[in-house]
Amino acid sequence: MATTTPTRIDDELYASAKVVASLMSRSAAQQLAHWARIGREIEAGESISQRSIAAVLAGRVPYDQLTPHEQAVVRAEWIERMDARREDLDFAAEFAAAGTPYVGLDAQGQVVRYAADGTVLEVVAAAVAGS
DSSP: OOOOOOOOOOHHHHHHHHHHHHHTTOOHHHHHHHHHHHHHHHHHOSSOOHHHHHHHHTTSSOGGGSOHHHHHHHHHHHHHHHHHHHHHOOHHHHHHHHTOOEEEEOTTSOEEEEOTTSOEEEEEEOOOTTO
16 A cells, blocks of 8 residues: 655645545545646656647547557546446445345455355355465
């Protein structure tokens, strides 16, 4: 897991990050980190078109038409979006709401069959040694 370093942020920038973060399902800190990564890629790139990047993210232009630096910015955005989506997933709650039993891994890496309410019905397979 990455470590963080405290830093001072201009109040106006932080307020903007909070507003945009709420729209993008991120925290203000995540939004600032996202903007920093994009800025790093833009400064590293010789010619980066924000319009081209936005068109790819909106699905209007193929990814392959971007320069390598523009592709790096798009990949950074995709990673942020996927991370946000994963954080919002709660399949156990969905199965419970539907009354559906399910199979998953427990904290020890064992395959476990769960009742819809999340109680363990049985251990299907023990964890593999070394995993």
